[in-house]
Amino acid sequence: MSIGQAAADSFIRGSVSRSGPELILATKPYAVDSTARSWWYILSTTVLLAAAVAGTLLAPHPLLKLGASVLSGLLLLRMFVIYHDQQHHAILPKSKAAEGFMWVFGILSLSPSSIWRASHNHHHNHNSKIKGSHIGSFPIMTREHFEKARKPARWLYLFMRHPLTILFGYLTVFLHGMCLRPFAMKPREHWDCFISLLVHACIAGFLIRFAGWQAWLLTQILPHFIASAIGSYFFYAQHNFPDVAFYDKSGWTYDRAALESSSYLKMGPVMAWFSANIGYHHIHHLNARIPFYRLPEVLQAIPELRNPKVTTLNPLEIYRCLRLKVWDVKQQKMVALNDPELG
Incomplete structure (x- = not known):
C-alpha cells in the first residue's frame, strides 16, 4: 500500500468514516456482475462436480472413489454458494437460462427456490x-x-442449536x-419441496438398484453430508460467535446488523x-x-470494512462458537448456559 493510500484510509477511518x-x-459500484465470469464459475464448477460424481462410480480403487466422494x-x-448468489440476483439477474439451471440445482441440492428465497x-x-430472526436462521x-x-x-x-444438529444438517436443516x-x-406454495424429496428418493433408489449400497453412500449420502455439515456450520458461525451483537427494534439498523x-x-x-468466498x-x-x-475486492477497496469481527476454522474457535447458547442482556453478549457470570 502506498503512503498516499494509507493516509487516505486513515483519514476515512478517522473523521469522515462512512456508515x-x-x-x-x-x-454499489461493486454490485455488478460479469456475465462471462459468472457463467464460467457456474459451468466450470458444474463440470468438476459431474466429474467428481462420476469418479465415485467409475474410479478403479475404493480409496479413489472415497476421495472423489469427498471432493x-x-x-x-x-455450487450451493454460487446458487445462493444467483438467488440473490447478485449474478446473472436477468438470465432465464441461469434461473432455470439454478432451479434444477435447488431441487437436486435439497434447497428448493421457493423456500430458500422466502426464508x-x-x-x-x-x-x-432478538425477535423475528429465527426464520431462515438459528433461533436466539x-x-x-x-x-x-x-x-x-x-x-x-x-x-x-446443538452441534450434532449442525453436523447432521443433511437430515435436520x-x-x-x-x-x-x-x-x-x-404444500401449494412449496410444491417444489416435494419435487426435491421425490427426486432425491428416486436417485437413491436408482443408485441402490443398479450400482449397489456402496455407490449410494459414496455418490449421494457422503457428498450431501459433507456439504450440508460444512454449510450448516458456516451459517451458524457467521451469526453466532463470541463478539456477535443482537438488538431489539430500537437499536437495529441494516448496516449495524451486517457489520456487528x-x-x-477467515479461511485459507x-x-x-x-x-465461494462466503466467509466475507x-x-x-x-x-x-x-x-x-x-x-x-470490496474488502480491499473500502477501509471501513477491513476491521470486521473475525472467526476462523481453528478447532478452538469452532468450540467457542458452538458453546454459545443464549443472549445475556446485561452483559450484551452470547454466553454458554454454564457461564459463571450468569449467576
Whole structure:
C-alpha cells in the first residue's frame, strides 16, 4: 500500500468514516456482475462436480472413489454458494437460462427456490434482531426468556442449536427444514419441496438398484453430508460467535446488523475457493447484490470494512462458537448456559 493510500484510509477511518446508507452506497459500484465470469464459475464448477460424481462410480480403487466422494461434497458446497448468489440476483439477474439451471440445482441440492428465497430473504432483513430472526436462521433466546420457557420449548431450542444438529444438517436443516416441513405446512406454495424429496428418493433408489449400497453412500449420502455439515456450520458461525451483537427494534439498523452481527469467517485460499468466498459475510450482508467473486475486492477497496469481527476454522474457535447458547442482556453478549457470570 502506498503512503498516499494509507493516509487516505486513515483519514476515512478517522473523521469522515462512512456508515449507514452512505456506506451501503459505497458498495454499489461493486454490485455488478460479469456475465462471462459468472457463467464460467457456474459451468466450470458444474463440470468438476459431474466429474467428481462420476469418479465415485467409475474410479478403479475404493480409496479413489472415497476421495472423489469427498471432493463431490466440497464442490457441492461451492455450487450451493454460487446458487445462493444467483438467488440473490447478485449474478446473472436477468438470465432465464441461469434461473432455470439454478432451479434444477435447488431441487437436486435439497434447497428448493421457493423456500430458500422466502426464508433467506427474511434472514437478511431481520439478521441480529432478538425477535423475528429465527426464520431462515438459528433461533436466539435471551437468558431471561430461556429461564422462563417451558421444558419442551427449552429442549427444542437447545436441539436446534446443538452441534450434532449442525453436523447432521443433511437430515435436520435440508431434508427436514428445507423440504419436508415447508411442504407439510404450505404444500401449494412449496410444491417444489416435494419435487426435491421425490427426486432425491428416486436417485437413491436408482443408485441402490443398479450400482449397489456402496455407490449410494459414496455418490449421494457422503457428498450431501459433507456439504450440508460444512454449510450448516458456516451459517451458524457467521451469526453466532463470541463478539456477535443482537438488538431489539430500537437499536437495529441494516448496516449495524451486517457489520456487528455477521462475521468475517477467515479461511485459507483452498477453503475460500470451495466456499465461494462466503466467509466475507459482513460484506455480503451489507450488500447481497455483490457477486461472490468481487467480495475480496470490496474488502480491499473500502477501509471501513477491513476491521470486521473475525472467526476462523481453528478447532478452538469452532468450540467457542458452538458453546454459545443464549443472549445475556446485561452483559450484551452470547454466553454458554454454564457461564459463571450468569449467576
